[in-house]
Amino acid sequence: MSDVAMTTAAEPDGAPRIAVLDIMRGIAILGILFMNINDMGASLYASFDDIRHLGWSATDQAAWWLREVLANGTARCLLEMLFGAGMVILTDRAADNASGWAIMGRYYVRNLILFAFGLVHVFLLLWPGDILHTYGIAALVAFLFRRLRPRWLIVIGLSLSMLMLTLGGYFGYYQVLQTRAEVAAIAAKQAAGKAISAADKKALASDAKAKQERAKAKAKSKADVAAEDAARSGSGTFRTWAAMQWHVFLELQSQFIEILFVWEASSVMLIGAALYKLGILQGHRSRTFYVWLTAIGYLVGVTLRIAGGFAMTAPPGSGPHFAPVAYEVARLAMTLGHIGLINLLVATATGQALLRPFVAAGRTALTIYIAQTMICLWVLYPPFMLALYGKMTWGPLMVTAFVINALLLIGANLWVKRYDIAPVEWAWRSLIEGRALPWRKRPRAVTTPDAAGNPALA
Numbered sequence: 001m002s003d004v005a006m007t008t009a010a011e012p013d014g015a016p017r018i019a020v021l022d023i024m025r026g027i028a029i030l031g032i033l034f035m036n037i038n039d040m041g042a043s044l045y046a047s048f049d050d051i052r053h054l055g056w057s058a059t060d061q062a063a064w065w066l067r068e069v070l071a072n073g074t075a076r077c078l079l080e081m082l083f084g085a086g087m088v089i090l091t092d093r094a095a096d097n098a099s100g101w102a103i104m105g106r107y108y109v110r111n112l113i114l115f116a117f118g119l120v121h122v123f124l125l126l127w128p129g130d131i132l133h134t135y136g137i138a139a140l141v142a143f144l145f146r147r148l149r150p151r152w153l154i155v156i157g158l159s160l161s162m163l164m165l166t167l168g169g170y171f172g173y174y175q176v177l178q179t180r181a182e183v184a185a186i187a188a189k190q191a192a193g194k195a196i197s198a199a200d201k202k203a204l205a206s207d208a209k210a211k212q213e214r215a216k217a218k219a220k221s222k223a224d225v226a227a228e229d230a231a232r233s234g235s236g237t238f239r240t241w242a243a244m245q246w247h248v249f250l251e252l253q254s255q256f257i258e259i260l261f262v263w264e265a266s267s268v269m270l271i272g273a274a275l276y277k278l279g280i281l282q283g284h285r286s287r288t289f290y291v292w293l294t295a296i297g298y299l300v301g302v303t304l305r306i307a308g309g310f311a312m313t314a315p316p317g318s319g320p321h322f323a324p325v326a327y328e329v330a331r332l333a334m335t336l337g338h339i340g341l342i343n344l345l346v347a348t349a350t351g352q353a354l355l356r357p358f359v360a361a362g363r364t365a366l367t368i369y370i371a372q373t374m375i376c377l378w379v380l381y382p383p384f385m386l387a388l389y390g391k392m393t394w395g396p397l398m399v400t401a402f403v404i405n406a407l408l409l410i411g412a413n414l415w416v417k418r419y420d421i422a423p424v425e426w427a428w429r430s431l432i433e434g435r436a437l438p439w440r441k442r443p444r445a446v447t448t449p450d451a452a453g454n455p456a457l458a
Contacts, residue, residue, distance in 0.1 A: 020281075020283050021082060021281060021282060022362030023342060024362070025078075025362035026360065026362035026409075027358050030075075030405040031078075033404060034075070037397050037398075040127075040373075040380075041400070042392070043225045053225060054393055056393075059395035060395045063395040065309060067394075068312070069306065069309065077332065081268055082272060085275070085281050088273050089276070091107060108143070109432065110432050115132070122249050126245040127373045128248040138261075138265035139266075139269065153271065153273050153274035154271055157267045157269075160263060177320060179210075183203065183207050186204060228244055232381070237383055238383065241383050268332070280339070287344065290340045297336035297338075301337055308321075360416045361412045366428065369424075372408070420439055420440065
């Protein structure tokens with residue numbers, strides 16, 4: 001990368017910026033909307049049910065497949081890795097002037113404030129899919145491992161991620177196949193007129209109970225989708241909409257799903273911290289390295305994503321499928337492929353020209369994230385204003401996300417030409433600093449030659 005062409009200015013609080021990390025952050029935060037807009041513009045509960053609830057025309061299928069293969073989970077994964085890199089940058093920078101306990105206290109305050117911002121996002125701006133509160137907690141966990149060597153960060157991060165794969169593989173795949181085979185064997189015994197044992201009877205009773213639970217869960221899912229549609233559609237009100245958004249969030253919390261989100265985020269933050277320490281994120285490896293990283297990442301990721309996509313679109317009851325169990329492997333692989341490709345692109349003049357606008361998006365990522373919520377939840381899809389909830393299928397939803405992101409990208413570039421920091425970032429960092437940070441661009445010193453031809457300040 002050309003350091004002159006792609007350098008990003010420091011923030012008002014003195015925090016340094018690394019252009020390629022800003023590019024990745026900008027791409028990731030814009031990519032988040034492609035994953036969120038279906039939950040904002042249609043039933044969030046439907047995301048846990050049948051994806052065809054949002055429409056399944058040829059255009060919808062094409063849009064869904066592009067989203068599934070390229071973006072599903074990878075924007076979030078890249079943000080988590082960058083969060084880990086930011087942890088290293090911030091704590092290393094602070095280590096020159098503060099003790100370990102002071103660094104810990106400052107970093108914890110920083111992320112507790114971010115956690116509070118997340119709660120505002122959930123309960124006041126009414127977005128139950130918020131990631132800020134999750135990252136605020138996950139960062140507190142990841143911080144405890146920050147001084148480990150890269151290989152140990154990778155080992156711990158991958159071990160935590162693979163534990164999710166192992167548990168999902170056993171309970172979500174192997175155990176289901178094992179039970180199905182056992183029930184089939186008992187049925188064969190009964191068909192042959194053979195007596196079945198007490199253990200066999202217990203297994204049949206357990207299987208019958210499991211089927212009842214699955215049927216009950218399916219019925220509840222359909223009822224939840226119907227209730228959400230009624231509360232958030234044009235026939236609903238602000239009160240029904242707000243109550244439903246709070247209900248969705250609190251119900252997910254009651255199922256302890258937040259533990260899984262924090263687990264996922266903290267493990268990937270450790271991997272991101274390691275990749276930064278190894279110079280991989282910021283482009284310090286060779287071109288050959290990034291070619292291999294891109295090729296292997298996409299080969300593994302795309303293969304698993306396509307397999308997972310076919311599993312998700314298979315007829316109900318045709319499972320279990322192993323591909324969804326391998327979701328975390330696919331997510332990590334695709335994200336590494338994206339990292340490799342971005343670093344390959346920024347090493348060329350054409351790539352720099354293509355990616356330079358995303359630097360501004362990276363510098364204003366938190367503001368863009370909140371702006372996505374305000375545009376979608378408070379203008380396009382609430383029961384008031386445009387009231388477009390439930391009126392868009394997959395294709396139009398993805399096009400809408402693209403248009404919103406294009407406008408936000410233009411806005412971010414216009415903003416950074418005049419200001420040093422974006423509004424939500426300014427509020428967050430001002431609270432961290434305990435003072436109002438400057439946000440307008442300061443006049444820059446200009447050098448002009450003096451009479452002797454030496455440079456001098458104008």
